[in-house]
Amino acid sequence: MRERPPLLAVRDLHAWYGESHVLHGVSFDVHAGEVVTLLGRNGAGKTTTLKSVMGIVARRRGSITFEGRELVGRTSNHIARLGIAFCPEERGIFASLNVEENLMLPPQVRPGGLSVAAIHALFPNLHERRRSQGTKLSGGEQQMLAIARILRTGARLLLLDEPTEGLAPVIVQQIGVTIRRLKADGFTILLVEQNFRFAATVADRHYVMEHGRVVDAIANAELDANMGKLHEYLGV
Amino acid sequence: MIPTQALFGQLLIGLINGAFYAMLSLGLSVIFGLLNIINFAHGAQYMMGAFVAYFALQWAGLGYWPSLLIAPVVVGLFGVVLERTMLKRLYHLDHLYGLLLTFGVALVVQGLFRNEFGSSGLPYAAPPQLTGGYNLGFMFLPTYRGWVVVCSLVVCLTTWYVIERTRLGAYLRAATENPTLVQAFGINVPRMITLTYGFGVGLAALAGVLAAPIYQVNPLMGADLIIVVFAVVVIGGLGSIMGSIVTGFGLGVVEGFTKVFYPEASNTVIFVIMALVLLVRPTGLFGRTT
Numbered sequence: 415m416r417e418r419p420p421l422l423a424v425r426d427l428h429a430w431y432g433e434s435h436v437l438h439g440v441s442f443d444v445h446a447g448e449v450v451t452l453l454g455r456n457g458a459g460k461t462t463t464l465k466s467v468m469g470i471v472a473r474r475r476g477s478i479t480f481e482g483r484e485l486v487g488r489t490s491n492h493i494a495r496l497g498i499a500f501c502p503e504e505r506g507i508f509a510s511l512n513v514e515e516n517l518m519l520p521p522q523v524r525p526g527g528l529s530v531a532a533i534h535a536l537f538p539n540l541h542e543r544r545r546s547q548g549t550k551l552s553g554g555e556q557q558m559l560a561i562a563r564i565l566r567t568g569a570r571l572l573l574l575d576e577p578t579e580g581l582a583p584v585i586v587q588q589i590g591v592t593i594r595r596l597k598a599d600g601f602t603i604l605l606v607e608q609n610f611r612f613a614a615t616v617a618d619r620h621y622v623m624e625h626g627r628v629v630d631a632i633a634n635a636e637l638d639a640n641m642g643k644l645h646e647y648l649g650v
Numbered sequence: 651m652i653p654t655q656a657l658f659g660q661l662l663i664g665l666i667n668g669a670f671y672a673m674l675s676l677g678l679s680v681i682f683g684l685l686n687i688i689n690f691a692h693g694a695q696y697m698m699g700a701f702v703a704y705f706a707l708q709w710a711g712l713g714y715w716p717s718l719l720i721a722p723v724v725v726g727l728f729g730v731v732l733e734r735t736m737l738k739r740l741y742h743l744d745h746l747y748g749l750l751l752t753f754g755v756a757l758v759v760q761g762l763f764r765n766e767f768g769s770s771g772l773p774y775a776a777p778p779q780l781t782g783g784y785n786l787g788f789m790f791l792p793t794y795r796g797w798v799v800v801c802s803l804v805v806c807l808t809t810w811y812v813i814e815r816t817r818l819g820a821y822l823r824a825a826t827e828n829p830t831l832v833q834a835f836g837i838n839v840p841r842m843i844t845l846t847y848g849f850g851v852g853l854a855a856l857a858g859v860l861a862a863p864i865y866q867v868n869p870l871m872g873a874d875l876i877i878v879v880f881a882v883v884v885i886g887g888l889g890s891i892m893g894s895i896v897t898g899f900g901l902g903v904v905e906g907f908t909k910v911f912y913p914e915a916s917n918t919v920i921f922v923i924m925a926l927v928l929l930v931r932p933t934g935l936f937g938r939t940t
Contacts, residue, residue, distance in 0.1 A: 506828055511824055521836050
């Protein structure tokens with residue numbers, strides 16, 4: 415199964431915010447078609463890892479390859495054009511754009527993205543509220559919009575930063591359904607989560623981060639056997 | 651009793667001034683929105699536009715019509731170079747630094763032109779197609795002045811349409827809010843910033859060409875105007891596109907009428923309005939209260 419090289423390979427990644435050294439040699443792989451989570455406490459470096467892959471954290475060292483191409487040294491607009499899309503933790507819905515403009519904003523970087531009709535079928539609320547100001551949507555709808563708009567672009571690797579944060583359980587379930595649906599459609603997803611119960615319902619594998627490093631890797635099937643260890647890592 | 655002729659005459663002068671206020675404050679707003687730079691060089695760039703038209707005529711025999719295109723392009727390119735070499739180093743700093751740099755650029759440019767051309771105006775004729783005028787019955791409308799008002803309206807409304815209603819404008823609005831995320835969607839935001847500055851500066855230069863036949867070409871023409879334009883921008887709300895347009899024309903007219911009814915206040919009325927607006931709505935009439 416694993417003879418093919420990974421879609422995304424991160425090796426000895428270091429990253430800095432200004433003077434503060436946040437990532438200290440992160441290494442992990444994501445294979446095509448997988449849903450992989452980065453678990454860990456606040457400040458472990460999960461979001462920084464996503465932002466480093468995307469090129470939003472500019473000061474980074476080590477190696478990140480996507481389909482064999484090196485990403486370290488490229489700016490985020492070039493990285494996006496290679497077929498990676500990012501959904502930020504704060505969702506990043508634009509207040510000066512309506513729902514439709516928010517949805518249509520990210521340019522298509524490759525053929526094969528979801529059509530607008532398919533996106534509206536997946537998220538009917540976005541169609542009903544397409545003329546509303548983006549930030550007038552509820553938190554759950556904004557999260558749907560933030561995910562929806564990167565599905566149009568043709569990007570095959572989606573970086574989702576805590577998509578369930580602060581949302582009601584019924585919305586979290588809906589996001590779970592969406593992620594499994596996207597996986598079935600062949601998307602590859604790298605997911606940052608604090609909520610490992612949610613992560614367990616969608617992911618193939620989990621990496622645990624601590625102090626800017628990956629300290630453990632757990633297959634989803636082995637999650638139950640490792641529950642004690644995981645509680646210790648996450649402090650829950 | 652105020653004679654109708656005087657009233658409409660001042661209304662026209664107000665509309666003409668308003669046309670320039672609107673075009674200039676529009677450029678300032680677009681630049682401030684995306685670059686976070688208060689472009690104090692705007693008046694100097696307006697003056698440069700008028701001078702490019704003057705040079706084009708003196709040196710190359712190119713008249714008014716080609717200058718409407720040449721001046722915005724030449725001065726816009728000057729803006730692009732300024733942005734690439736200097737302004738881009740200031741984005742992460744306080745507004746004050748951009749203001750100081752552009753103010754310095756304005757002083758240098760105006761000083762150079764004043765050394766070379768003195769401070770009395772150089773005449774620049776309106777094109778023959780736009781000389782003469784129409785008797786509207788209640789007033790006489792010089793063709794060129796009507797043209798300036800229409801031209802400014804078309805330019806302003808087109809800019810508004812592009813920014814508020816097109817995909818390109820959506821990029822611009824989104825990048826004004828969150829440039830990092832827009833770039834992470836695959837847009838070359840640094841290039842967009844450069845072109846936006848070039849566009850705003852080009853708009854000032856276009857206003858300069860339009861102004862040349864009315865006010866003559868003078869190294870200090872922008873320095874005089876820009877102070878009022880900044881008051882207009884403050885009243886309209888920095889960063890608001892429609893606000894700049896409406897406030898620009900509106901205040902031009904208010905200023906014109908003040909000349910009729912209370913001439914003593916005509917030079918200060920805009921600043922009085924600015925003070926009142928700031929007391930009631932610190933973000934300006936059209937500014938977003940966030």
